[in-house]
Amino acid sequence: MNAFDRRSLFKLVGLGATAVAVPSLMSACSTGSVGDAGNLGKDLVPWPNYHPLAGPAADAPGDASGLQPLFKSYPQKLTQSVNDKVGDGSDVSAVILTYGNPPTPAEQNKLWQELNKALGVNLKLTVVPAADWGAKIATVTAGGDLPDIMMSNDIPRMAEFVQAQCADLSEFLSGDAVKAYPNLANLPSVTWQRMGRIGGKIYGIPVPRPVAGSGLIINRTAFDAVGAPEKFTRDEFLAALKAVSGNGKWGAGTASEELIAYGASYYYAMSESAPNGWKVDGGKFTPTLAAPEFKQALETFRKAVEQGSYHPDSLSIKSSDQTANWLNGTIAAKFLGFGGVNLDTATRIGNRFKWEFAFPYGNGKAWQSGGIFGFTVFKKAPADRIKLLLRVVNYLAAPFGTKEYELTHYGIEGVHFTRDAAIGIKPTELALTKEKPLDLSVRYIADGPWPIFIPGFPDQAQNLYDYTKATLPTSLPDPSIGLRSASLGKNIGTLNKIVGDGIGAVAFGRKSLSEWDTVVSEWNKAGGATAAEELAAEYAAAQAK
């Protein structure tokens, strides 16, 4: 009988360890083969110039700061943003993520067929669930057989990969060259800047999202019932949280998924005017977690927990369950993304209570979002092919109020939606089941700037517009957005976990506030300090131009 002794096992372990170590040794030898994807010391190509498109009149205008136009109802008359031929009948492959279901195959999908007709290409989409995107894109990029178009989110060593394997789009988009693609020229300059350059060049098309960031969504009816003012001081906010707590209800709640990076402490941090991600002082980058304002934010958060205002499951509950607790009135406040103020949330709440983003307490400054979902890159190809792909992406980036946007976001009139006097657009049964426009997910290839439009809920849309208009002028951007840092790219998961775990430990009493400094020190050692230096160098390079 073949029996194993300890020696055999150790041999196996030794062999395995060697096998694991060799590739990393080999990769260490190959450092530099993909070139330097940073921008320091590079000639930076100019950003695409901004040429806004004239579209349907909004109920309230947007502006260059990132304020989104308000549409209380769906525009009666749409404009057309693409008049020229787009494609040449060839196949165009794309790998993108989805937050929906897999699309019905093209041969049975009227929307997909119509989109192919409009684009003049045969779109071959590989649509991957968001939760598995990281694994899929890692294998696609490792396999070497790249699609024509792909999202760059979560590509391992993204900047280096893109520089080595993807098309340089600078000559097609920089400056006024972008005018050949009017919907791309309609993307505000800030959207391009937040994508950032790679090696001084433009390699991608940003997928825009609102500049207005996430916040604390509150049950205003519950806060009104305890006499809480619309704009609180720190003490008034804590008092309001305490007052709405009791009898099986709590002032606020957080969730396990929010204990990553600054999520759980977001509202406190911006209310204390802590810097958004990083503070830049004299060209030096200091992380938010080392700022005294952030320590103050943690102290306030801790007080709110100590006074019994937080849902007891806050450290373990899933975000979806905590959202259910907010929707059913168990908790009165929770963290919510800006896009969470949408038709789904509005429909679920109906008229049960008033709800809105809470203004930062005191003289706090709201935090801006990254301003983009990510950016799309192309496989290297001859110039004519790149121009074709840019025309495809230009079509998909059409703004709200255009016929192109209507097709990509709502489908075909009479097939996927009908016009409704009350809410503007009403999806058909087909659009709610077999052919959800969302499922095609082309909006993750490119998208127009988002308007504020909640079909059937004009007052809620107005409310969101007013909040954004009031907070955006003083809001803080994250100065690291668009800058490249190898350390950040490599260690972001660990760094975010250190911050999230630390916030959870201090706010919920497992660590004292004085122990926060050890979290900062751990973060610095895990690559944070190196990231700060790299970002400072990148920042200096960007400022020099």
Place this chain on the structure above:
Amino acid sequence: MSISNRPVWMGRPSLLTKAAKGFAVAVIVAMMVFPMWVVVATSLADTEDVVANGGYVVWPQRWSFTTYERLFSTGMVPRALAVSLGVTLVGTALSLFVTIGLAYALSRPQVFGGRPVLLMVLFTFLFPSGMIPLYLIVKGTGLINTFGALFLPGLLSAFNLIVMRGFFQSVPADLIEAARIDGAGELRVLLRIVLPLSKAVIAVIGLFYAVGYWNNFFNAILYLDDPAKYPVATLLRYFLNAGVSVNAAESEASAVVAPQSVQMAVVVLATIPILVVYPFVQRFFVKGVLTGAVKA
């Protein structure tokens, strides 16, 4: 032995003892059944119920099949079920074939090269290949976008092989020797002597493989681009992803039905086939696993 001399544990239990035992059994059963019931009840609750109960529902106020209707309304589920069934049947049959073949060979002490092959198998057990190398192999062998990619990369499980080899080693050598004296070759020994004595382990390993193939959503995501070829587990993965997106991504998508009811419906759908098959192999289960576990 008279009744009065019997030890306590041999005596006829009193009514109170019987009641206490019954109660204890009922509590234990309830502890098992209750979570399963909550899963089913939540999957059959409508959005308002789920929200009102803070996520999980014990008894829906309004019973609703909306979640299941939504899951099936995409029109892709019947085809995906057929794909899953095919992959599970073909994959399990092929996996059992190669596992039995290799396990039998490695269970024979005199097989040439048996030890290096066994070490090689154990090496993969200790150090799995990793996602990207496996992807490159699948791509290199031309399996991308084929049904073969759903079962060929994991055709042989080192764990299952070790369990089955252990079982085969427990077959008395005298029995095999007697068969050889009667003129039986290796194939006949395997088919007529070893396999009939190994029904238990084959049933258990077959169940392991079948459950693995049925539940595997990831291979299709990695190796297939055409949704028409997706098995049902992959579709369910999308539904789950879509159901939670409004909360996980915060700013992307929107959920039509409550994410908890989607998650629970997915659990129900994924569990049903196993519940159907399990009773038929349950009688082999304990014997098969234990026998394999103590032979290495």
